[in-house]
Amino acid sequence: MTQTQNTGGIAVCPAHAPKDHPKVKPARVGVLLANLGTPDGTDYWSMRRYLSEFLSDKRVIDYPAWKWQPILQGIILSIRPQKSGAAYKSIWNNERDESPLLTITRDQTDAIRKQIEATYGDQVIVDFCMRYGNPSTASKVSEMVAAGCDKILFFPLYPQYAGATSATANDQFFRALMDEKWQPVPRVVAPYFEHxxxxxxxxxxxxxxxxxxxxxxxxxxxxxxxxxxxxxxxxxxxxxxxxxxxxxxxxxxxxxxxxxxxxxxxxxxxxxxxxxxxxxxxxxxxxxxxxxxxxxxxxxxxxxxxxxxxxxxxxxxxxxxxxxxxxxxxIPCLNDDPAHIDALTDIIKTNLAGWID
CATH class of the missing domain: 3.40.50.1400 (Rossmann fold)
Structure with missing residues (x-):
């Protein structure tokens, strides 16, 4: 995207451009955290949509579609949504009407955003997405582009790399970029299992x-x-x-x-x-x-x-x-523990090097 002076986030016509040039948002950097995903609810159809998307992913189940899809759509998705829905009900965050994964990922993002803003101000936008379910990767990439992000650091929240986790998250991120007329420059955070x-x-x-x-x-x-x-x-x-x-x-x-x-x-x-x-x-x-x-x-x-x-x-x-x-x-996952947030923020800052002071 065309670089513009800092205008507090307001789109302006680039310097030296003709008056009829479309206005452009000031350039920013996006940091997009990604986790596995969550159903929208514990009911049958919410669970079926989520499980169908998840179990249709060739990175997760690599059987040929002609062999796997009849089994998935005909047998598994007739039975498993009820069982999985009952499991989700036992842990559901009823106060927010969402899964714990969604609650925790949002809390992590909020905590990281505070640290990033303390260092970079409003030059960096921090948000999160899910590989399966909502908020979708494509919707968040689109939002970042609309906000003026000409660079996006994509951060799959998996310490160890696996094709069924890190790779499919990356796949979805790059698929989302394919829909953008003016693609931001991408970076992907490497696995941090030994950080x-x-x-x-x-x-x-x-x-x-x-x-x-x-x-x-x-x-x-x-x-x-x-x-x-x-x-x-x-x-x-x-x-x-x-x-x-x-x-x-x-x-x-x-x-x-x-x-x-x-x-x-x-x-x-x-x-x-x-x-x-x-x-x-x-x-x-x-x-x-x-x-x-x-x-x-x-x-x-x-x-x-x-x-x-x-x-x-x-x-x-x-x-x-x-x-x-x-x-x-x-022993609970690290979630939004301060030491975990510090670790994730440190990884982000390292990966932003060369993009922003």
Whole structure:
């Protein structure tokens, strides 16, 4: 977009342009945070729309459409919306009538915006979008362009890279750019699984939970969302390696022994083998081995959501207790914890280098 002097956000005709030239907003930089997504409600049709968009993504389920879509549209989406809707109801933010993921992502964005404004003033616009559901990536890109953003820093809120998370978010961002006549210059934030401040924030959250526990856990389970194993073995997806490195760095930051912390994977879907060990089975095994007091954290999730609040803190907890476990401590995601906000803001400022003073 044509550079103009700072006019307080008011569109003006560029200097030296003819009088009939369209007015142009002063140039700004956009920072667009992106998370997975959320249904608009817990009713059948809201859940069906959300699940259809999510499970139709070739990055998530890579089966041929001719094979997968009849199963998805005919069988899965006839049954799963009710089950998923019930799960969402158990964690729904009734006060705001929205999912916790939407609430937390908005709170994160507000906190980051305050820090960014303190440094850059109104030269940078900070907002968020969802890969699936609302607010959509396309709508937020369009809003930023209309506000004068000639550059956009896109930040997928996934510490570890996976094709089914980071890549599909990036895909959607670049698809949105395709609809803009005058495209802003894009940048994408790299995975931050080994960023010092992210590891610090994780370690602080674990230490707080352990300090507050009446009975100290004997094992910390780092539960990451799962992927089909062939995504690693056949596709070379780096997700598994980045997850295990996050766990190792967390262990080292805490100063723990190797046997105090383990890496597991949750949310298995379908008949094929996924990354192992499976969290739901591993917590039961730990209980049977005498580890009746454990803690579980979810380092792959930047915000608490259905996979943490319902799956970990209900289904996985039940598996542990059924096998004889006594004390199950769920350590919340970093959410809008100040240390997390500082880490994310630091990453943003690093990626804005060269674009803005």
């Amino acid at each position: 010092d401040k992210y590891i610090d924030a994780l370690a602080e959250s674990v230490q707080r939970a352990y300090d507050a526990a009446e009975v100290k856990p004997t094992k910390l389970v780092c539960s990451y969302h799962g992927l089909p194993k062939r995504y690693l073995t056949e596709g070379g997806d780096p997700y598994h390696c980045q997850c295990t490195k996050t766990t190792r760095l967390l262990k080292e930051r805490l100063g723990w022994a190797d046997d105090q912390i383990i890496t597991t994977f949750q949310s298995k879907f379908g008949p094929e083998e996924w990354l192992q060990p499976y969290t739901v089975e591993e917590v039961a095994r730990l209980a049977e081995q005498g580890h009746t007091n454990i803690a579980v954290c979810a380092p792959a999730f930047s915000a608490d959501c259905i996979e943490t609040l319902e799956e970990i803190n209900e289904e996985i907890k039940e598996s542990f207790e059924h096998a004889g476990g006594e004390h199950f401590t769920y």
